Amino acid sequence: MRVYSTQKDDLADILARKYSETADVSTAVTTIIDRVKADGDQALYQLVKEIDDVTLDSLTVTKEEIADALKATSPELIKVIEQSKANILAFHQKQVRQGFVSTEENGVVMGQRILPLARVGVYVPGGTAAYPSTVLMDVLPAKIAGVKKIVMVTPTDSEGKVPAAILATASIAGVDEIYKVGGAHGVAALAYGTETIPKVDKIVGPGNIYVATAKKMVYGVVDIDMIAGPSDVLIVADHSANPRWIAADLLAQAEHDKLAQAILVTTEDALIEKVQKEVEQQLAALPRKEIAAAAIENNGKIILVQNLGEAISIANEIAPEHLELSVSEPFALLGKVENAGSVFLGHHTPEVLGDYFAGPNHTLPTEGTARFYSPLSVDDFVKKSSYLYYTEEAMNAVGEAVELFAETEDLMGHARSMKVRREEKE
Amino acid sequence: MRVYSTQKDDLADILARKYSETADVSTAVTTIIDRVKADGDQALYQLVKEIDDVTLDSLTVTKEEIADALKATSPELIKVIEQSKANILAFHQKQVRQGFVSTEENGVVMGQRILPLARVGVYVPGGTAAYPSTVLMDVLPAKIAGVKKIVMVTPTDSEGKVPAAILATASIAGVDEIYKVGGAHGVAALAYGTETIPKVDKIVGPGNIYVATAKKMVYGVVDIDMIAGPSDVLIVADHSANPRWIAADLLAQAEHDKLAQAILVTTEDALIEKVQKEVEQQLAALPRKEIAAAAIENNGKIILVQNLGEAISIANEIAPEHLELSVSEPFALLGKVENAGSVFLGHHTPEVLGDYFAGPNHTLPTEGTARFYSPLSVDDFVKKSSYLYYTEEAMNAVGEAVELFAETEDLMGHARSMKVRREEKE
Numbered sequence: 001m002r003v004y005s006t007q008k009d010d011l012a013d014i015l016a017r018k019y020s021e022t023a024d025v026s027t028a029v030t031t032i033i034d035r036v037k038a039d040g041d042q043a044l045y046q047l048v049k050e051i052d053d054v055t056l057d058s059l060t061v062t063k064e065e066i067a068d069a070l071k072a073t074s075p076e077l078i079k080v081i082e083q084s085k086a087n088i089l090a091f092h093q094k095q096v097r098q099g100f101v102s103t104e105e106n107g108v109v110m111g112q113r114i115l116p117l118a119r120v121g122v123y124v125p126g127g128t129a130a131y132p133s134t135v136l137m138d139v140l141p142a143k144i145a146g147v148k149k150i151v152m153v154t155p156t157d158s159e160g161k162v163p164a165a166i167l168a169t170a171s172i173a174g175v176d177e178i179y180k181v182g183g184a185h186g187v188a189a190l191a192y193g194t195e196t197i198p199k200v201d202k203i204v205g206p207g208n209i210y211v212a213t214a215k216k217m218v219y220g221v222v223d224i225d226m227i228a229g230p231s232d233v234l235i236v237a238d239h240s241a242n243p244r245w246i247a248a249d250l251l252a253q254a255e256h257d258k259l260a261q262a263i264l265v266t267t268e269d270a271l272i273e274k275v276q277k278e279v280e281q282q283l284a285a286l287p288r289k290e291i292a293a294a295a296i297e298n299n300g301k302i303i304l305v306q307n308l309g310e311a312i313s314i315a316n317e318i319a320p321e322h323l324e325l326s327v328s329e330p331f332a333l334l335g336k337v338e339n340a341g342s343v344f345l346g347h348h349t350p351e352v353l354g355d356y357f358a359g360p361n362h363t364l365p366t367e368g369t370a371r372f373y374s375p376l377s378v379d380d381f382v383k384k385s386s387y388l389y390y391t392e393e394a395m396n397a398v399g400e401a402v403e404l405f406a407e408t409e410d411l412m413g414h415a416r417s418m419k420v421r422r423e424e425k426e
Numbered sequence: 427m428r429v430y431s432t433q434k435d436d437l438a439d440i441l442a443r444k445y446s447e448t449a450d451v452s453t454a455v456t457t458i459i460d461r462v463k464a465d466g467d468q469a470l471y472q473l474v475k476e477i478d479d480v481t482l483d484s485l486t487v488t489k490e491e492i493a494d495a496l497k498a499t500s501p502e503l504i505k506v507i508e509q510s511k512a513n514i515l516a517f518h519q520k521q522v523r524q525g526f527v528s529t530e531e532n533g534v535v536m537g538q539r540i541l542p543l544a545r546v547g548v549y550v551p552g553g554t555a556a557y558p559s560t561v562l563m564d565v566l567p568a569k570i571a572g573v574k575k576i577v578m579v580t581p582t583d584s585e586g587k588v589p590a591a592i593l594a595t596a597s598i599a600g601v602d603e604i605y606k607v608g609g610a611h612g613v614a615a616l617a618y619g620t621e622t623i624p625k626v627d628k629i630v631g632p633g634n635i636y637v638a639t640a641k642k643m644v645y646g647v648v649d650i651d652m653i654a655g656p657s658d659v660l661i662v663a664d665h666s667a668n669p670r671w672i673a674a675d676l677l678a679q680a681e682h683d684k685l686a687q688a689i690l691v692t693t694e695d696a697l698i699e700k701v702q703k704e705v706e707q708q709l710a711a712l713p714r715k716e717i718a719a720a721a722i723e724n725n726g727k728i729i730l731v732q733n734l735g736e737a738i739s740i741a742n743e744i745a746p747e748h749l750e751l752s753v754s755e756p757f758a759l760l761g762k763v764e765n766a767g768s769v770f771l772g773h774h775t776p777e778v779l780g781d782y783f784a785g786p787n788h789t790l791p792t793e794g795t796a797r798f799y800s801p802l803s804v805d806d807f808v809k810k811s812s813y814l815y816y817t818e819e820a821m822n823a824v825g826e827a828v829e830l831f832a833e834t835e836d837l838m839g840h841a842r843s844m845k846v847r848r849e850e851k852e
Contacts, residue, residue: 112521112786113760219645248843255839292839348816348820358534375538390779394774418778
């Protein structure tokens with residue numbers, strides 16, 4: 001891992017991150033979306049054949065397939081999924097908010113209602129990125145919000161099958177309908193609807209560059225959660241940190257993706273060499289060592305800082321998806337953290353606890369977007385609607401002021417809407 | 427206005443809406459964004475000259491210009507702006523939410539913090555759509571959220587001046603910095619930053635097709651509020667409604683834009699002709715009658731329904747930006763409303779009260795996006811960050827479950843991050 005020091009190196013060099021040369025797939029995705037809009041199901045069957053090389057008899061996952069998937073899943077795993085589900089529900093239940101109303105003495109009433117989205121689409125990637133945990137994280141907040149219909153789309157294997165763990169988890173999470181279509185075509189189906197797949201109000205979930213591009217293109221037709229890039233972790237460590245544990249956490253991030261980012265920021269010069277050695281040793285034993293090694297090579301960094309305040313300043317600049325505070329007094333730093341998707345406090349809270357189990361969401365803002373995006377939450381599955389009521393007297397009391405404002409904007413029709421009511425008292 | 431009846435006409439015909447043939451400006455906008463990214467301020471000066479035909483000495487609105495604008499604004503108008511500001515602050519203050527924490531008996535602590543965005547950019551259109559009220563609506567929720575820096579960009583007139591009412595309102599609202607650049611170039615400056623204009627975390631505010639396209643293109647680099655289209659109103663009226671008032675409210679909407687939508691849904695056959703006549707008469711007296719007449723021609727409709735339940739069903743299908751319930755018992759219908767940006771209850775609550783004065787936000791979802799978007803609110807100017815703390819004992823208690831989940835996903839590095847801690851107890 002490259003080593004930097006805030007004493008010697010330029011901040012811009014320290015912060016530089018390597019991204020892939022992302023091909024511009026927008027022409028291909030535009031064509032896919034147009035085909036799905038024009039030909040619906042027929043386009044989906046053709047695109048699944050052309051792009052995924054799969055011949056489907058039906059787009060719909062049947063009840064039998066789900067029952068088979070549940071049977072094929074070990075009772076131990078089902079128990080773990082159920083525990084994780086309970087933890088996620090308990091945490092997200094705390095995000096539920098009420099509307100409000102203000103009732104004033106002059107008879108004016110105004111407020112804000114909070115209403116669930118009617119239909120939500122959850123995109124679940126296939127292949128090596130087929131994660132049951134993501135199904136739980138994306139579906140359960142929608143259930144709590146009261147979404148009436150949750151529709152999942154996901155690509156199949158070459159035989160037209162969805163992995164059993166995905167189907168079993170979808171069933172446990174309470175997905176209403178599952179369809180066998182991924183990629184940009186899956187996103188297009190959710191955004192515009194087809195004969196079989198219902199049009200939704202919002203699409204959530206991670207995916208490859210085709211999925212991300214399609215999500216951005218349909219944004220506005222439907223809402224989307226965020227545009228997700230490669231995952232990242234930033235670990236702040238002091239003298240109390242365990243180099244073996246830190247190396248394991250850096251590698252857990254690195255095994256996701258060749259462009260994943262794994263950064264250690266430490267006040268301890270002595271820790272650096274130890275972590276380097278541990279990363280080397282542990283890497284050799286990883287099944288996904290090729291990916292992890294590439295990520296460490298591309299975006300693995302160790303940054304030596306003067307003190308923990310400086311460490312947090314760097315974390316705030318980077319705005320990590322995951323921030324581990326592997327320090328003796330982690331809670332003392334929390335109030336300084338301005339930009340981070342999720343913060344893991346202390347030596348016994350590895351990110352993996354949050355990835356799978358503890359309760360907070362693992363769908364988090366990547367690539368520094370924690371500056372403005374938030375972890376997926378119940379808020380993502382509701383909309384707000386405001387309301388206002390004036391009595392005749394209350395309206396007349398402010399009529400002149402409102403007309404003056406409207407006239408200032410040269411909107412005489414707006415002023416008239418008030419004037420006709422003031423002229424003709426009931 | 428065209429008249430439909432749910433008894434005779436097809437729902438699809440009733441709901442059809444006319445949009446403009448929007449030119450694809452994405453090539454032009456891509457070039458503009460690239461130029462601003464590459465050449466910063468220099469590109470801005472050139473683009474303002476090329477596109478807006480204005481030669482600027484400086485991009486920055488000075489303190490003197492703001493002081494002059496305040497002097498040029500009548501005390502009466504300043505008083506109205508201050509009243510409106512107080513009402514908007516009072517309403518939006520109720521949207522402020524606290525984070526939460528869950529402290530469990532086994533020592534586990536987890537929660538969610540709510541943090542203000544650091545820097546926000548407010549886009550304020552120029553020309554006939556230069557609305558001081560929009561400055562209040564877009565800036566004040568950001569102030570309440572605690573945003574540290576609010577940057578406004580807006581085009582100037584041909585002499586390089588911003589309208590006094592806009593500058594005065596920006597000053598009253600508490601904008602920190604104002605720059606004289608509009609269009610896609612203004613959006614690009616906020617998204618990427620230049621020597622003079624700071625890069626922000628989120629861009630809010632309405633604009634023309636160039637602005638909307640630029641906002642969509644930079645979405646992900648920064649956050650945006652929404653993609654706004656032509657404004658609309660839907661009025662539900664029963665026997666108690668006043669045709670003159672309804673006509674005035676339809677026209678207030680219609681005067682915004684030739685593609686604005688103004689719909690009356692009524693149970694009263696007798697009301698239809700009266701409203702038609704009033705629209706005709708009042709239209710003739712409107713300064714913006716050309717725009718309003720076009721809007722009425724394009725998207726003006728009267729829909730006759732069997733009962734108020736059916737009226738609300740149609741409203742829910744259309745998901746109006748503004749919904750007026752001009753009925754004798756408006757509160758009785760509120761619970762049936764699923765999709766509407768803002769609801770105006772009763773005969774003495776014309777939309778104009780909300781546009782300028784009452785407190786709820788007037789930046790609302792258009793074109794049916796109230797299905798999933800919300801009125802602009804304090805929530806738009808904060809982000810959330812979750813946190814998690816486990817003790818050694820609590821971690822060990824769930825270690826096996828977490829490892830099983832990680833192994834199911836073939837992420838052995840994730841499993842190892844737990845395993846190394848369980849092997850080496852402290």
